[in-house]
Amino acid sequence: MTSELGRRIARRIAATGPMSIADFMAEALGHPTLGYYRRAMPLGTAGDFTTAPEISQMFGELLGAWLAERWQAIGRPAPVRLVELGPGRGTLMADALRATRGVAGFHDALDLHLVEVNAPLRVLQESALAAYTPTWHEALDAVPRGPLLLVANEFFDALPVRQFERTPQGWHERMVGLTPNGEHLVFALAPGPSPFARLLPETVRGGDLPAGTVAEVSVAAVDLAGRIAERLVKDGGWALIIDYGRDTSGTGATLQALRSHRSVDPLDRPGETDLTAHVDFATLAQAACTTGARVFGPTGQGTFLRRLGIERRAEILKARATPTQRSAIDAALLRLIDRDQMGTLFRVLAMGDDRSAAPAGFSDDT
Ligand SMILES: C[S@@+](CC[C@H](N)C(=O)[O-])C[C@H]1O[C@@H](n2cnc3c(N)ncnc32)[C@H](O)[C@@H]1O
Numbered sequence: 001m002t003s004e005l006g007r008r009i010a011r012r013i014a015a016t017g018p019m020s021i022a023d024f025m026a027e028a029l030g031h032p033t034l035g036y037y038r039r040a041m042p043l044g045t046a047g048d049f050t051t052a053p054e055i056s057q058m059f060g061e062l063l064g065a066w067l068a069e070r071w072q073a074i075g076r077p078a079p080v081r082l083v084e085l086g087p088g089r090g091t092l093m094a095d096a097l098r099a100t101r102g103v104a105g106f107h108d109a110l111d112l113h114l115v116e117v118n119a120p121l122r123v124l125q126e127s128a129l130a131a132y133t134p135t136w137h138e139a140l141d142a143v144p145r146g147p148l149l150l151v152a153n154e155f156f157d158a159l160p161v162r163q164f165e166r167t168p169q170g171w172h173e174r175m176v177g178l179t180p181n182g183e184h185l186v187f188a189l190a191p192g193p194s195p196f197a198r199l200l201p202e203t204v205r206g207g208d209l210p211a212g213t214v215a216e217v218s219v220a221a222v223d224l225a226g227r228i229a230e231r232l233v234k235d236g237g238w239a240l241i242i243d244y245g246r247d248t249s250g251t252g253a254t255l256q257a258l259r260s261h262r263s264v265d266p267l268d269r270p271g272e273t274d275l276t277a278h279v280d281f282a283t284l285a286q287a288a289c290t291t292g293a294r295v296f297g298p299t300g301q302g303t304f305l306r307r308l309g310i311e312r313r314a315e316i317l318k319a320r321a322t323p324t325q326r327s328a329i330d331a332a333l334l335r336l337i338d339r340d341q342m343g344t345l346f347r348v349l350a351m352g353d354d355r356s357a358a359p360a361g362f363s364d365d366t
Pocket residue numbers: 030037043051052053054085086087088089092115116117118121138152153154155158
């Protein structure tokens with residue numbers, strides 16, 4: 001038995017034909033009333049997944065220090081738009097702001113904007129951040145122009161991807177269609193080569209690849225990275241994008257679905273299932289560079305947090321903690337930075353205007 005949204009999508013496909021995976025993702029996650037990010041309370045142990053700021057306060061605190069340092073680096077503009085894309089429970093931003101209370105002038109300069117489509121999460125963000133009087137938006141374009149500090153943790157992985165499969169005739173798009181009895185959603189290959197395959201990175205599209213190879217591209221992610229970078233170049237500022245993904249464009253299908261912390265079929269119960277795909281950081285970096293922005297990374301989350309001093313921060317927290325709390329801090333630290341946990345899979349990319357010095361957390365060659 002599928003979901004209400006699954007039935008609606010099936011009716012639409014029966015009427016108008018198969019849809020791209022990107023259209024399916026956009027509908028499954030963003031449908032105005034039944035989309036996953038419109039209705040569910042996805043985060044936390046009772047939800048479908050947990051995230052770095054929910055694992056430890058250290059994550060938001062260090063990102064706060066990074067943002068405050070970038071504010072100083074761009075000449076302490078006031079106001080500065082502090083923007084978070086997809087703030088979840090507001091935990092990252094609350095920790096970041098608590099940790100930067102002592103930075104002279106920073107909080108007075110801040111104008112906080114949250115880009116969030118989920119109504120239940122907006123309520124949580126409001127209670128976590130009421131003291132900073134945030135303004136909410138459905139999309140970045142609604143945030144007023146001006147110097148910008150932006151952070152996005154696990155936001156880009158929810159943006160729709162298209163998938164293509166190599167055949168002897170060329171790249172065919174993988175679509176979402178229906179089983180012959182019209183009851184179930186299935187993946188199906190479009191019968192002819194797709195003109196949209198030109199959207200794949202040239203390094204992938206032009207490669208000598210065997211039939212059956214699958215490649216993905218997120219036009220929405222590339223477009224958003226370009227728009228952020230354009231604003232940074234015009235108005236000044238810095239952005240930090242953290243997500244799981246890869247540094248160089250490659251092949252392979254990474255679309256995945258989670259429900260209650262378990263991996264499930266991406267086509268099962270749309271609207272009730274979290275859908276994500278690995279972020280192709282090379283395409284984001286290229287989109288940013290094209291605008292003239294400076295780009296640093298991607299580098300591993302573990303390396304980045306170590307360079308920002310997470311081990312020292314853990315020691316400070318442990319000095320005031322009970323033995324049980326100390327073990328929890330150690331476990332959280334490991335989870336965030338260990339290469340077998342989030343340390344390597346999660347990547348960090350910074351982009352900014354070319355008038356300020358290089359940011360912390362990235363070596364000269366990243
Ligand atoms: C995986 S959660 C990450 C939450 C938070 N950044 C964290 O690290 O805990 C994704 C967040 O982005 C929001 N979101 C997803 N798609 C969105 C979209 N298209 N526009 C605005 N917000 C979106 C979700 O509601 C949620 O707050």
